[in-house]
């Protein structure tokens with residue numbers, strides 16, 4: 001029998017009514033003749049609320065206890081969902097991450113999956129039941145402790161189960177119709193994409209598209225799991241994410257999408273001695289602080305001073321640690337000062353068609369200049385161009401670029417639920 005893995009995000013199971021609605025969608029899939037495994041996130045903003053609560057109780061919540069706390073969110077939704085499905089006359093069993101054989105390393109808060117042995121899930125399926133697995137959590141064999149996979153980790157749980165159980169498809173149900181050419185909350189005329197490649201999806205996710213977690217896409221690409229991102233509020237087909245098929249992109253626009261992201265900050269190291277080894281020194285310090293760097297720019301050394309400025313971007317949550325580590329090393333390293341700027345916005349255009357089409361950057365910079373937007377940094381990959389600007393003009397810039405590349409659709413996109421939080 002064919003197997004489908006379905007993942008329902010927090011906004012799709014935000015209250016009792018939604019849980020019952022999702023239960024009947026799951027029942028329909030089972031009735032259509034499929035084996036069904038479901039991964040579920042915590043209800044609504046539960047995870048955020050639990051984090052807020054922990055911070056009220058403790059200045060620096062202990063990592064192990066934080067995972068114990070946060071995994072309860074998914075336990076609530078999985079049990080409620082199983083009950084609701086049972087009421088529809090189907091056998092359903094919920095499993096925690098550890099019961100489902102989700103083995104991870106021991107890093108609390110950002111554990112990586114090392115092995116999936118879904119013996120009990122298989123057994124439930126063989127007995128005709130629907131299996132519900134708590135998303136975002138696992139178990140470390142050595143410490144015998146519960147772990148979490150990091151924010152948005154339920155997508156990865158679903159994909160890992162789909163790979164281990166050799167599912168036909170992994171359906172990611174969310175509160176929009178699929179992957180869009182821009183965030184419909186920012187660009188109302190954004191268009192739903194019917195098909196994107198793993199690479200485009202990875203770049204879009206890295207560029208700030210929140211519809212699916214980047215680690216899940218990486219996992220899917222590595223294991224060849226086909227993804228179908230779609231709305232839990234309609235029956236419409238959503239966006240298929242898979243490998244690029246021959247000829248598939250011929251009719252596709254050059255640009256798949258425009259993404260905006262305000263989660264990064266910029267650090268400028270001012271007056272760095274312009275001698276070999278200084279960049280290595282600075283980035284070794286930043287890496288030692290556990291910060292993940294995105295863009296880097298080094299200026300030409302200012303005439304006669306023998307000094308240069310180096311700027312880079314990194315996630316805001318790593319910002320303070322990087323600044324502290326650099327400040328501690330300032331004397332030894334010999335740079336003059338540090339500027340920390342957490343009001344930047346990053347705009348990215350992504351599209352596999354960029355590889356074979358010249359002039360995409362010219363078109364992008366023209367659109368930005370027409371909109372009167374000042375560019376602070378630029379970086380590119382084979383299929384992406386990103387620019388840094390002031391945070392407050394980002395939304396307008398995304399809209400302007402979307403229009404300039406001819407991506408605006410005819411109708412407004414629908415956002416069914418969720419706060420985009």
Ligand code: ASP
Nearest residue numbers: 041047136151152153154
């Ligand atoms: N509930 C977790 C979070 O909000 C996991 C998820 O939603 O995928 O991050």
Ligand code: MG
Nearest residue numbers: 010041042047
């Ligand atoms: Mg969530």
